[in-house]
Amino acid sequence: MAESHGGEEASGNDSGTRWLTDEQQRAWRELVALCTRLPAALDTQLQRDAELSHFEYFVLAVLSEAPKQRLQLNALASAANASLSRLSHVVTRLEKAGWAQREPIVGARGSYAVLTPAGLAKVVATAPGHVATVQALVFDGLDDEQVSTLATLGASMVEQLDRTIAQGTGRA
Incomplete structure (x- = not known):
């Protein structure tokens, strides 16, 4: 596999590629499994119980916690870890459902x-089932120290991701 360090013979590449160590490969595969399976499980529960995708629910939840329950679209996109384009499409769907609306920013470009x-009401009704699912899928299997480690690792990984994307890696 391209991620492994199967050797120059296996890849035909002797250009100095930094192959993953065995431990990095193991960690990478666990992370990929988590990144693939967790969102699917969250979407399944939310679609079944609330007819929402996880991303739609997350956007509604972020808005519910914002001052006056409003955010500029670019700030909401940042808080939701999404492109402005993706967020705009979701806000349009939420508007059609009657759960959100856009308001122009007086004297400035953009909108809230x-x-x-x-x-x-949708967030309040959906939150208990969603939180129970998050507890069951993630936190019920971790002790307090592991939760703290997860938070630290997550923050470090997001920081690295943001820094590297800003440098051009992984962007179109």
Whole structure:
């Protein structure tokens, strides 16, 4: 596999590629499994119980916690770890459902996404099932020290990801 360090003979590459060590390969495969399976499980629960994708719910939840339950679209995109384009499409779907609306920013370019009363009710109704799913899928299997380690690792990995993307790696 291209990620392994199977040797120059296996890859035909002697250009100095930094192959993954055995331990990095093991960690990488676990991370890929987590990144693939967790979002699918969260989407399954939310689709079944609330007719929402995980991303739609996350956007609604972020808005519910914002001052006056409104955020500029670019700030919401950042908070939701999404491109402005992806966020805009989701806000359009949430508007059609009556859960959010756009409001222009007076005297400036851009707009706010605003949670409607129906959107807040949707978050309040959906949150208990979602939190129970997150507890069952992630936190019930971890002790307090592991939760702390997970938070530290996650922050370090997101920082590295952001820094490397800003340098041009992984961007179109």
